[in-house]
Amino acid sequence: MNRHMGIFQSYISEKLLISRILLLNRTLTRYVKYLVVIGLLSSCLVWHWQYGTELFSGEKSNCTPVYDVFFLKTHKCASTSVQSVLIRYGIKHNLTFALPKPIYKIHINFPYHFNASFLMKTTNNIYNLLVHHTRLNEEEVKKVMPTAKWVTIVRDPAALLESLYGYAKMEKRSKIPFEKFAENPRLHFPAVMKRTLYHTPPPRNLMLYDFGLLLAEFDDQAAIEAKIEKVMKHFDLIMVAEKFDESLVLLKNLLCLEWSDIIVFKLNARQESKPINLEQASILRNWSAGDTRLYNKALQRFDALVKAYGTARMQKDTAMLREMTRAEYTKCVAGVTSSKPLKNKKLRAWTENINAIRQTNFSKLCIS
Numbered sequence: 001m002n003r004h005m006g007i008f009q010s011y012i013s014e015k016l017l018i019s020r021i022l023l024l025n026r027t028l029t030r031y032v033k034y035l036v037v038i039g040l041l042s043s044c045l046v047w048h049w050q051y052g053t054e055l056f057s058g059e060k061s062n063c064t065p066v067y068d069v070f071f072l073k074t075h076k077c078a079s080t081s082v083q084s085v086l087i088r089y090g091i092k093h094n095l096t097f098a099l100p101k102p103i104y105k106i107h108i109n110f111p112y113h114f115n116a117s118f119l120m121k122t123t124n125n126i127y128n129l130l131v132h133h134t135r136l137n138e139e140e141v142k143k144v145m146p147t148a149k150w151v152t153i154v155r156d157p158a159a160l161l162e163s164l165y166g167y168a169k170m171e172k173r174s175k176i177p178f179e180k181f182a183e184n185p186r187l188h189f190p191a192v193m194k195r196t197l198y199h200t201p202p203p204r205n206l207m208l209y210d211f212g213l214l215l216a217e218f219d220d221q222a223a224i225e226a227k228i229e230k231v232m233k234h235f236d237l238i239m240v241a242e243k244f245d246e247s248l249v250l251l252k253n254l255l256c257l258e259w260s261d262i263i264v265f266k267l268n269a270r271q272e273s274k275p276i277n278l279e280q281a282s283i284l285r286n287w288s289a290g291d292t293r294l295y296n297k298a299l300q301r302f303d304a305l306v307k308a309y310g311t312a313r314m315q316k317d318t319a320m321l322r323e324m325t326r327a328e329y330t331k332c333v334a335g336v337t338s339s340k341p342l343k344n345k346k347l348r349a350w351t352e353n354i355n356a357i358r359q360t361n362f363s364k365l366c367i368s
Contacts, residue, residue, distance in 0.1 A: 063256035067095055070145050071131045072152040074210045075201050076163040078241040079153050081264045083131045085251070089261050095128035098144060107133035110199050113212055116144045136212040138234055149254060150234050154207055154298045155241035157291040158281040161185075161203055162274055168200045182280040185287040205290040213290065224290040228297060237305075238298040245318040250305055263325050265333065332366035 071086055073079040090097055099120045100108040108130075109118040114137040119127070127144050141148075155163075165171060165178045173195035174188075181188045185204065192203055201209045205218050211231055217223035231238070237254050239247035248262040276284070285292045306314050 063253075065093070065257075066149050066255040067093060067128050068145060068148040069129050069131075069255065070141055070148040070150050071129070072136055072150070072210065072235075073131060073133045074153055074155075074207055075133070076160055076167060077153045077155040077207070078244055078266075081244075081266060082151075082153055082239065082247075082251070085248070085257075085262055085264050086129055086131045089255075089257065090129045090131075092261070096122055096126060098127035098130035098132075100132055107199065109134070111135055111201065111209075113137040114140050116140050119144065135210060138212075138230065149236045151237045151239065151251065151254070152211075152231075152235055153239035153241055153247065154295050157207070157288040157295055158276055158284040160206065160291070161284050161288060162276055164201065164203055164206060166273060168196065170196060170203060173197075178274055179280075182276070182284055185284065205288050207291045207294055211294075218290060224293065228290075228294050231294065232297060232301065238302060240299060240302050243302065243306075245321055246306055246314060247302075248321060249314060249317045250302075250309065253309065259321070259324065262321065263328050265325070265329060328366075 069086060071079075071082065073083055087097075089095075098108075100106070100118060101120055104110075104118060108114060110133050112118075112135060114134040118134075125144075130141070130145060130148075141150075162178060162182075165181065170176075170181075170192050171178055174192045176188050176192060181192065181203070189202075189204060196202070202215065205213065208218075208224065208227055209215070211227060213223065213227045217227075237250055239251065241247075248264070251257065252259070252262050
């Protein structure tokens with residue numbers, strides 16, 4: 001009897017164990033399925049981030065991509081980062097670049113005003129993107145890019161002058177420290193200009209100089225106002241360096257870009273910059289009064305564009321862009337260093353105090 005009871009209890013225990021195992025298997029199966037679903041959703045979200053749908057903004061891509069773009073690359077205004085965005089965009093869509101003839105190297109015969117003859121010929125004389133340094137000549141640009149959207153970028157004139165002074169080695173060439181120049185720029189301007197390389201813009205009103213204003217017109221208020229009016233008329237978007245993330249979002253909106261198109265790291269930045277006090281900033285802005293007038297007008301129009309875009313929407317989109325950029329930076333970049341140690345001189349920056357990005361991931365996404 002006891003022997004039969006023992007067998008029965010053993011049988012019951014085995015059945016309970018099997019039932020529990022089956023229950024556990026079902027639970028694990030559901031859990032695994034749950035993990036798989038979560039994994040797939042995560043992959044989809046990453047894919048959307050990397051390849052640029054409008055999922056995160058709650059929008060649908062119902063715009064038409066713009067393939068013809070003229071970008072006036074202003075000096076020391078974060079323009080290299082914008083240029084990088086547009087070059088990647090052009091390569092991605094197999095667009096035709098307006099490139100300088102080899103004799104001019106990396107700029108389009110700067111500081112001469114742009115002329116169509118400065119460009120390399122294409123088979124059909126059609127250009128989609130012009131993104132290299134040039135000095136604006138509105139009529140000549142329209143000859144080669146009659147239907148293009150016009151884009152440029154501006155920067156606070158005081159910070160801009162400090163940046164140019166350091167980048168172009170003006171202190172080293174003229175033996176005049178920036179602090180001394182900032183005390184009385186009108187006094188030191190001739191000596192600095194005498195030692196400045198011909199393809200470097202002057203340390204005064206250099207944005208208006210890029211826009212085509214003549215040196216002789218720097219104190220001509222009528223000429224300055226006329227030039228600013230032309231800039232406001234011709235350019236579809238004037239980005240602002242101090243509002244760079246917002247500028248990228250507006251660029252995306254204007255050209256119908258994807259989110260992945262506007263992820264960009266800081267390029268061509270100096271390793272060190274000199275701080276500017278309030279007095280120096282005031283003197284420099286008055287010295288570059290034309291640029292200050294241009295900057296303030298551009299800033300007013302920029303703020304109006306942000307308001308039209310939607311302030312809350314802009315805050316949401318810039319926060320998302322920063323997070324996407326941070327994620328890509330973490331994945332692709334090991335750090336920053338000087339470009340000076342590079343053995344290949346062609347890979348070095350134009351001046352030795354420029355940061356270079358050390359890449360840690362050579363995947364196609366990181367390289368692009």
